Amino acid sequence: MPPPRLKPLVVMLTGSLSPLAGGMFYSGRIPANKMAERGLSPHIIGQMDTLWEDNAGRWRVDAIEALPVIGPERFRMSPKVGERLKSISPDLVHLRGIWGYPSYAAGRWRKRTARPLVISPHGMLDVGGLKLSGAKKRIVGTLYERANLQNASAMHALNAAEAKAIRDFGLTNPIALIPNGVDLPETRSLPKRRSTDETKTLLFLSRIHPKKGIEPLLRAWAMLDDAAPEIAKDWRLQLAGWDDGGHLDALCKLTRELGIDEQVNFPGGLYNEQKAEALASANAFILPSFSEGLPMSILEAWSYGLPVLMTEQCNLPEGFAAGAALRIDNDPAKLARQLEDYLALSDDRLSEIGEAGRAMVAADFSWDSIVDQYLALYDWLHGVAERPEFVTLA
Structure with missing residues (x-):
């Protein structure tokens, strides 16, 4: 038998290659692009969706395939995934996201080849995430997902909370603790301080989904x-994001019924320059989520020097410790009192909180160091390196 290649051929497999993947579009695409810059490009496979063609150019890897899908929206399948994995014959597959057809294909590949499989749940195993579409997940779990998770060579956790959720699910696999990262915009693109007669903007930038x-x-x-x-x-609430599951109409109706439609707007999904402009012109950022893995949107808000209002379920306790975030609840009465306190803070105080966030992500969430960790994980599983310190055993 020939010795293993010094550097493994890696396939990154995911359900979507466009912003419809939410934060995974950034947490998967950016490290893949940076690996390609080092001459270590993974081969990317995903399922085609409506935004793929408009975003294909944002992937800068050597090989990428968006495969056609069949079936209803919530059960999208691409039967060619298994065929492509067999043809490419990778040394390792890194699956991003679970509960979909790519999990099924990755599990079949692992059983057939006995090669390493890394799974990144991206928050989909925490208690809040498991409750969403619970019936579907129970069926999928029984059919293939639980066995797929139990037999993965390593689980990837974005933070300590997700690592705990993996253990609480009953999994005993090795866990690689690797966070998301962020690129810092240039200083000149940071938010401009408003004049006293301008309305300030509290920005929400994520999917339009109940978990948010x-x-x-x-x-x-x-x-x-x-x-x-x-x-x-003195403030306006901007709720930007694409409608994941048809919830937008009900929220717009609620806004009118509550009589706040003149203070709240829903601009839809914001991408590329529009997204950067929204971050650069906002005065604060809010994410009142019930469940998260490690939200890219908060890291991006901090990179723009924005003070962040977030729940504990956003799983970024270092933000509270660094004085970069203000703790909120997702109970309406409690949240209303917190908004009253926080939005009354002076511009200077809000600026201090935002700058603490920018300093923190610059120090702790560099994409280059995160890519180093991914490559070290792949090398270990490929058998050409020692187990990295960030990988823990049960």
């Missing part, structure tokens, strides 16, 4: 408008 806590945020905003109208009138 948008409904309680709207109810809290209406309570704020009643209790402290002078504060509510």
Whole structure:
């Protein structure tokens, strides 16, 4: 038998290669692009979707395939995934995201080849994530997902909370603790301080989905408008994101019923320059999520020097420790009181909080160091390096 290649041929497999993947579009694409810059490009395989063609150029890897899909939206399948894995014959597959057809294909590949499989759940194993579409996940788990997870060579956790969720799910695999990263924009593109007669913007930038806590945020905003109208009138709430599952119409209706439609707007999904402009022109950022892995949107907000209002479920406790985040609840009454306190802070105080976040991501969330960790993980599983320190055994 020939010796293993010094550097493994890696396939990164995922359900979507466009912003419809949410944070995974960034946490998968950016390290893949940076690996390619080092001459170590993974081969990317994903399922085609409506935004793929508009975003294909944002992948700068040597080989990428968006495969056609069949079936209804919530059960999209690409039967060619297995065929392509067999043809490429990678040394290792890195699966990003679970509960979909790529998991099934990755599991069949692992059983057939006995080669290493890394799985990144991206927050999909925490308690909140498991409750969403629970019936589907119970069926998928019984059919193939639980066995797939149990037999993975390593699980990838974005933070300690996700590592705990993996263990709480009953998995005993090695866990590689590797966070997401962020690129810092140039200083000149940071938010401009407003003049006293301008309305400030509290920005939400994520998917429009129940797990993101948008409904309680709207109810809290209406309570704020009643209790402290002078504060509510000084701010506008911008809820940017694509509609994941058809929830937008109900939220727009709720906004009108609550009488806050003049203070709240839904601009839809913002990408590329529009996204950068929204971050650069906002005054603060909010994510009242019930469940997260490690949200890219918060790292990006910090990179722009924005103060962040977030729940504990966003799984970034270092933000609270660094003075870069303000803790919020997703109970509407509690959140309304917190908004009243935080939005009344001076511009200088909000700026201090945002700058603490920018300094933290510059020090701790560099993409180059994160890529080093991914490559070390792959080398270990390929049998050409020792187990990295960030990999823990059960």
